Amino acid sequence: DVKVTQSSRYLVKRTGEKVFLECVQDMDHENMFWYRQDPGLGLRLIYFSYDVKMKEKGDIPEGYSVSREKKERFSLILESASTNQTSMYLCASSRPRGAGEQYFGPGTRLTVT
């Protein structure tokens, strides 16, 4: 059974803090993705990675960075958290070919105060 796990379900951080969100998948997938999801705006792609140490900007990369040192792990970093980064963050993974169906983690609800 496919599995994507995220390090925290709920997180509360203060403005200006550096925040790390971790994602691990056990499906040996090459592709990994970070999204944020906000009411009325749907899923928005922040960054994705198609191989170890490779990354591509998504639609809204500003204020975020990522790290992928191992195939199974993809980290999202908020360099200096701001209140407008309060959101639900979702990690996903997929194989590089075929339908490209993505498998999601349970999400991290981040609140920045």
Added chain:
Amino acid sequence: QKEVEQDPGPLSVPEGAIVSLNCTYSNSAFQYFMWYRQYSRKGPELLMYTYSSGNKEDGRFTAQVDKSSKYISLFIRDSQPSDSATYLCAFGGALNSGYSTLTFGKGTMLLVSP
């Protein structure tokens, strides 16, 4: 024109009803068509996907694709309160999307009352 359009709902139905959820899309290059279900405060889970026009059935769920009209549907038969969730359509396989990214609809909230 938005690439994907999906009515946000909520769509409220009584238990046992047949539910129809729909998305329209504009990119004729999409080759794969998916439906995800997302319960409140959880991550989306893949329900089913197809790559051809026509119907694909899985238990109480039927996915329908009409490429000529750029329209996809998800039908749920004998709906249950446990089907109450947000349903997202997703599209993939367009050669210009690169690296297997998907394009998602914003989701339709479904409420099934007992």
